[in-house]
């Protein structure tokens with residue numbers, strides 16, 4: 620494993636996997652991830668299905684300049700100036716179904732969470748959660764990387780309302796799944812002692828049965844990353860085992876964000892706190908960067924690199940041969956961070972891919 624300190628940007632499920640990997644380091648081997656920047660996330664979309672859907676509406680992905688989620692609509696701004704929009708409720712044909720058991724909207728276990736909801740256009744909403752996150756945001760403000768003001772009451776109410784909508788809609792779905800014998804282990808919160816006991820019995824076969832076969836895998840790539848003997852491989856569709864497991868190894872089961880979660884990670888009753896636990900919430904913009912919203916994620920990453928707080932950052936750019944197809948990479952170059960700004964609203968195996976490739 621690289622000794623370099625890394626900042627990771629990711630969706631709540633990816634940030635949860637990073638948290639588990641580091642907390643259960645003695646089982647998983649740990650990671651260099653030192654700063655976790657979580658994005659808000661209602662759901663993600665399948666790249667193939669998004670591409671196919673747009674094609675059925677006579678739009679090719681290379682014609683799209685920008686995707687945005689605005690006022691309940693999924694919007695594609697085209698290079699020729701046309702705009703294609705559909706209500707979010709009609710994105711079902713390309714929504715990733717495995718997202719529908721997820722109740723974390725604002726990346727509750729990150730150091731800093733960032734999204735658009737709650738702030739004016741071209742601003743980002745920033746939730747500061749840990750002391751480390753607070754030091755970073757305070758320094759970014761003091762050194763002029765970002766401009767921040769307290770979120771408005773109206774903005775926070777809207778954010779809480781949307782987070783609660785995700786919790787209640789997806790709680791209904793995961794309860795239905797449990798009722799028909801498709802376990803949703805990540806929602807069965809247990810004590811730390813029980814967690815060690817349960818995960819300590821499990822290997823890849825169990826991950827296959829408890830997560831992958833029941834439609835819970837979110838393709839974060841944590842299982843592939845932590846496997847000490849490279850027994851897991853992920854293609855674009857799912858993790859597969861390519862060799863027999865090492866005796867007494869349970870790393871993938873400990874790391875996976877869709878196996879059990881101990882109450883040491885998500886305190887009991889977290890679903891009653893729509894924004895999780897936090898210290899401060901701001902509306903923020905970074906004038907120097909053209910990002911998805913306020914350019915704030917990229918500005919924070921630039922601050923971290925320029926001040927040697929981390930050595931590398933993991934960002935999600937685009938596959939050079941396929942427009943809008945997300946591709947993750949590690950970099951220490953400011954120009955790479957700026958190039959990766961903007962949201963790619965789809966998924967492939969992006970979460971830990973960059974770290975796995977570097978292992």
Ligand SMILES: Cc1cc2nc3c(=O)[nH]c(=O)nc-3n(C[C@H](O)[C@H](O)[C@H](O)COP(=O)(O)OP(=O)(O)OC[C@H]3O[C@@H](n4cnc5c(N)ncnc54)[C@H](O)[C@@H]3O)c2cc1C
Nearest residue numbers: 661734735736910911912913914915916917934935961963
């Ligand atoms: C799948 C997805 C769903 C989202 N849903 C919501 C939502 O419902 N409500 C909301 O308010 N905000 C949502 N966001 C977050 C929002 O789109 C912006 O990413 C956020 O507001 C930060 O904007 P910014 O201008 O500060 O970041 P920027 O400076 O533009 O930086 C964006 C960062 O996001 C990373 N990134 C881009 N695509 C992905 C990806 N697919 N997976 C992981 N990282 C990626 C890039 O590496 C870059 O570092 C979502 C993001 C994603 C990836």
Ligand code: SF4
Nearest residue numbers: 632660662663718721
């Ligand atoms: S499981 Fe889906 S909805 Fe949940 S954080 Fe991951 S990408 Fe977002």
Ligand code: SF4
Nearest residue numbers: 823846864865868871
């Ligand atoms: S050896 Fe088996 S149990 Fe251990 S991480 Fe690899 S796949 Fe999982």
Ligand code: SF4
Nearest residue numbers: 836837839840842875
């Ligand atoms: S099975 Fe692997 S890729 Fe899927 S959610 Fe679990 S750790 Fe992530």
